[in-house]
Amino acid sequence: MSDFDAIDSLLDAVGHEAELPPHQVRRELRERARLSKAQVARALGVSPSTLSGWEGGRDPAGEARTKYAYLLDGLNAKLATEIEAEPAEEQPVAAVTSTSSPVPGQDEDDVELLAVPEPCVLCGRPAEQRVAGFAQHLDPSDCQTTPVETPKPPPTAPSVQAQEPRTAHSPRPAGRKDTVPRGRAFQESSGPADLIHEAVHAALAEHRGDVEAASAVLLKRAIPDAMRLLDETRKGARYDVIAHPQIPDILRKQTSKGADQIWEARPKWTRTELPPGKHEVTALDINGAYLSALKTHLPLGQLEHSTGFAHDRRRAGVHLITPPAWDHDAVLPNPIGQRDEPGPLWVTEPTLRLLLRLSGPKHRLCKPPEIHESYTSGATENLLEKFRIALKDARDTAIADGDELTLEYVKAMYSKFVSTMGESNYNRELYRPDWMHIIRSQAFANLWMKALKAHDASLTVVRAMGTDELHVIGDWRRVFPEGRSVTEVKVKDAYSAGTDAEAGTGEEQ
């Protein structure tokens, strides 16, 4: 028999799906009830990100759906009674004309007397009653800022109550809404970006508005300030910044002035021959190339040695590879840069990922590289993300305000941060030559991808050079937006080249 019961219940379940309100309403309901995603998710037994999905348009299924529908129903009912309670409560108050005793017009069991006063959800001062689960003052005279839902003695007829709270004795009803952002409790108003502005203001104040002197001081302080900003942005973060791991020998400098064995794949390529005819070449400059390159897969801890061909996407580091042959040198630069000697070489994660990407099914521009050895560690792309965003925001604001001083300061911060994070004596707080190489390579890989983008949009790429220089022929404005933001490019130079097919292009610049 029990078999049939089970089948019956299964049959019941089929075809009967709980109704859910549209997704915008789901979020609104939760926020109006001042519940955080984490709270709701815990109650439903799902992760907060799943809940975000449901509020963003996805639909839950099965038992979770039933539970969620139940919760939303409950919230809906609660909030509806709360709104209805308002006029219901006010009639008796109006009749008595302002008494100091709490006169609950709504259901008695919704109002609880609290033994220990809790902060009122509306004004924040201790309240002794809880209505519908929220501690609040019943008497509006106790409540300093008048909330919309709070019952209050109406000075006018009850029929105009709807607009009344806006016009009545609330000093700043709109301001209150702004100071309490919905659903985002305990957010710090001052972010790490404030550090940058504070430093600039302090330097300006110290030198009484002398921009030159302030700029000199700020540039001198750029490295320690960048480290402070990094610390600030890693507050409460999941991973520690590990600053002094043991560095494998390949990452150590051979001599005091020499280089280590890592090949950063810096592009230095000029097209061998132009298409026949005379062309207008535009030299484009990529804005904040190193700033954008801070978003890259950085190894977190100690680099561990491994051999073999497999590439683990969750790890990053440096790899000894044999690069694939490159047959497109006539139109596109070699992704490993201008390498003179053949054979295996140590490349960093961005270069390897670029090669793997180009060998993939989407591009098929070369064969996959052969990996022989690797020094890798578990990686994340988000280690410097907040740091990058803070600098980018400060940069954007400075550009919008025409604030050259902040712009210079931000630029010094990120460029010096990258160049001194290795074995430099100017920054001993951070000793990660691997990161330095990886970030630089990422900048080069980004430039390379821009060259590919231009090529795919049938522009003629003439030169790719350094971190941020791209020379193209053709209408580049339909490919790259022009401007000063990091996603845009600016024109460095425009020149004409190539009277006949053999003329080199490099000389005219």
Add this chain to the structure above:
Amino acid sequence: MPEKNIDFGKFGASGIKGSDAVARQLDRLAGHIATPVTVKRGLMARLHYLTTSDRAWQAAKDAGLAVSDRTLKAWMQGTRRPSKANLERIDAAYRAVRRRNVARHLTARLNREGRGTRVEIHPLDQSGVARQLQRVVAHRTMNVRRWDKIVGSWAAGDHQGLDEAWTADVLPDLGSQWGQYEYVKNIGFAA
């Protein structure tokens, strides 16, 4: 001390004494002359460093470089080259004098007026240990406030004293597991 390792490396773990790692990092921070003493440039740089003042030369003599002024003059003029044994003595004397000279400044930098310096401890390498004998040893960081004894014994070349200052005074702050960090892969800090 019961937490101390008696037979380190018995099961294949590798690492160096924590105090050696500290000395290595202090040496790195002291910024020695990079060119080796066997090259003329490196030799001359060391000799000049040791003869900047009478006090420096006296310190070099105390550190075991016992040569006559005549020999020194010949070395400086390049008419004679020091023997291999003397090259080693020059290098050792240079290191000792350099350490002694930077010790006071380095201590002040590391103490930071009592705020101390954050130290990263990278645990020993267990890749040579059989799987079932491997243990979870996490990366640790700690703040060390008093560096006087550590830098003092490093400057005096007193390995025993440095080991004592590190193992007995600093490491136990890590908690009851501190014995796991007696041998390490690396110790890092900035000054």
